[in-house]
Amino acid sequence: MKRLFFIVFFGVFVNLATADDGAQLWLQSPSEADGPERCPAVQCDVVLAPQDSLMMRRAAALLSGWNGAALHLAIVPDSTSGSPQMEDGYTIGRCDTSVTLTAVTPRGLMYGAYHLLRAQAMDDVCLCRLMAHTSRLSEVPAYKLRLVVVPAELLEGQWSPFVQAAASVGLNGIVSDRSDAYVSRLCADYGMTLYEPSDLDALSLIHLSTAVGGTDSLLYKPATWSSLLTAADGVVLEGLDQPFESPFCSANWYAFARLAWDPHLSLRALAYEWVAQTYSSNPICCMPVVQALLSNSNTVAIDALGMIDPNM
Secondary structure: HHHHHHHHHHHHHOOOHHOOOOOOOOOOOOOOOHHHOOOOOOEEEOOOOOHHHHHHHHHHHHHHHOOOOOOEEOOOOOOOOOOHHHHHOEEEEEEEEEEEEEEEHHHHHHHHHOOOOOHOOOOOOOOOOOOOOOOOEOOOOOOOOEEEEOOOOHHHHHHHHHHHHHHHOOOOOEEEOOOOHHHHHHHHHHHEEOOOOOHHHOOEEEEEEOOOOOHOOOOOOHHHHHOOOOOOOEEEEEEEOOOOHHHHHHHHHHHHHHHHHOOOOHHHHHHHHHHHOOOOOOHHHHHHHHHHHHHOOOOOOOOOOOOOOOOO
């Protein structure tokens, strides 16, 4: 039965993956056939310092792929706690035929822009389900620090998509031995902090690992992480494999980042989000892969040669 499960799963996965080389992870550009004509106007309502202005323009550029109502972006100073979580948060409001995205900082606007695109990828273009009972939806991350350790085998040309993907799911820092001008500037462009590994010793972090290699290399991990997410300054994901070559690694990385923002997300929601953005939101294509990920979260392991572990 387990062998049949994997034959079905990998048959579906191969069919989905053949049209994509993995370079964009879950950041797929919408095709013209995916929906109505793109929104022609994104209005920005503030004047900022050059570095902040860059992130503001980045948020607006991201939303050029938005297919919904007219968008209005605005910075609204926080008069309450001023906590780091609030500085990363954002609010989406709907009024008649327009949508307003507000945040305390340009980085919050960028996270909000990715939220809208994530909703759109899941066929939630009109935000009907997102905002069914209220005209405003506020999102604030659970943890102040949301970090990922860069895999050692990351290639030169993969740094930019890696950092962009990290920002797209709300991570605000990466950990790497590499700290040259290119990497520092790339991180700054996306509002991310670059840490030396030794810096982690001084931080109050929950350390999670993908436990790559051996029989864990093809396991969907978030089920084992949820109970570990407790009070701390932040979370860090270690042991990340090559995400551009391993779909399970990409799915696990995505799930970690989303749980760092909202630890209460369900495993099914996490799997559905990743599949819908990476491949397709069409239920015929999406749901078998979602079910395969969930079935593979705790019950079945595969070794590096693809053989089912007889001990599981």
